[in-house]
Amino acid sequence: MNAFYPPATARDHNWSPEDLDALLRSFFQAEMPHPWPPLALPAERRQPSRGPLVRGRWLLAASLALLLGGTWFLSAKLGPGGIKPEPFSEHGAAARRQPTPPAAVRPADDFDAAPATGRWR
Amino acid sequence: MADVRRAEFEALYQRHGREVWATAYARWTNADGALDIVQEAFLRLWREWEAGEVILNPRAWLLRVARNLAEDYVKSSFHRNGTQPPPVLNDVRSTEPMPLETLERDETFARLRRELEQLSPADREILTLRYALGYNAAEIAETLGIQVSAVHMRLSRARQRLAERLSAQGVGPIR
Numbered sequence: 622m623n624a625f626y627p628p629a630t631a632r633d634h635n636w637s638p639e640d641l642d643a644l645l646r647s648f649f650q651a652e653m654p655h656p657w658p659p660l661a662l663p664a665e666r667r668q669p670s671r672g673p674l675v676r677g678r679w680l681l682a683a684s685l686a687l688l689l690g691g692t693w694f695l696s697a698k699l700g701p702g703g704i705k706p707e708p709f710s711e712h713g714a715a716a717r718r719q720p721t722p723p724a725a726v727r728p729a730d731d732f733d734a735a736p737a738t739g740r741w742r
Numbered sequence: 743m744a745d746v747r748r749a750e751f752e753a754l755y756q757r758h759g760r761e762v763w764a765t766a767y768a769r770w771t772n773a774d775g776a777l778d779i780v781q782e783a784f785l786r787l788w789r790e791w792e793a794g795e796v797i798l799n800p801r802a803w804l805l806r807v808a809r810n811l812a813e814d815y816v817k818s819s820f821h822r823n824g825t826q827p828p829p830v831l832n833d834v835r836s837t838e839p840m841p842l843e844t845l846e847r848d849e850t851f852a853r854l855r856r857e858l859e860q861l862s863p864a865d866r867e868i869l870t871l872r873y874a875l876g877y878n879a880a881e882i883a884e885t886l887g888i889q890v891s892a893v894h895m896r897l898s899r900a901r902q903r904l905a906e907r908l909s910a911q912g913v914g915p916i917r
Contacts, residue, residue: 636905640915642873645904648851649874652773653760660755661781662748662788 751791755784758801761885762808764874768867769812771859779815783807805885850913857907865900872897 762783766776783804790797797803858866871877871885879893886893908914 635909635914637915638901641901641905644850644854644915645869645873645901647847648854649870651851652767653763653874654773654777657756657759658777660752660759660784662751662785 747791751784751788754787754800758804759784760875761801762804764870765805765808765867766812766815767874768870769809769863770816771855771866772815775815776812779808779811782811853911853913854908857904857911857913860907861900861903864896865903868893868896869900869904 759780763776763780766779766783767773770776770779786807787797787800787804858869861869868882868886871882875881877885879890879897882893882897883890888896
């Protein structure tokens, strides 16, 4: 403790180490705020709920996946190497496009009743 | 979770607040201004925490910010007040009549403050750590990052310079 005290000099003879110590201690204690004030932190910011955000992201991801999957599916079906049109054959679509044949031959009683126009020949 | 963080931060404030105040006060010799700097330094640290920054040594961070803020305040107060820093302009803090002893003490304190302002920041800092915080030589050495023997030497010289200045100004001990 004595190491803090300087040797007395001619100019500070009226300030003993104890006097200077007491003055400095009382001065700094008076300067220090009493009581020590509380810290004024900003009010806590409420974090918005993340539920809707997460749901929105999942919805967006699902929509994108559906869009890409649909595009891929359609291109696989309709593009080159995909669904081919049926060949033109008598069993195919061309055959089915032939006009409907006339109705079956009517019974004989109807034939007799019909006028002789040759229509039913 | 937020409450825990706040409690941790409050504890940090209680642990280091006075030291930060002393650091700012040693630069500026203005008790109220130093308190503003304490609030500002801790507020900045809080924002760093909120931003997720990792500060390994908050005490060192706070002291560095307080020193920088105090330097800025000293410069800006010089522009506002000319050559007279705020404590000189605001020596009289109250118009209420006071007992003679209180008047004498306040007068001595005002003159001491003026003489402290004339000392170097290093002298003011070591005196503030010793007398405002009551630190011993080892604690001062740890705070300033110097040897204990250097603390003894610096403190002794700072006290001597202050005593000389007070004597030269005719300021004597309070009886």
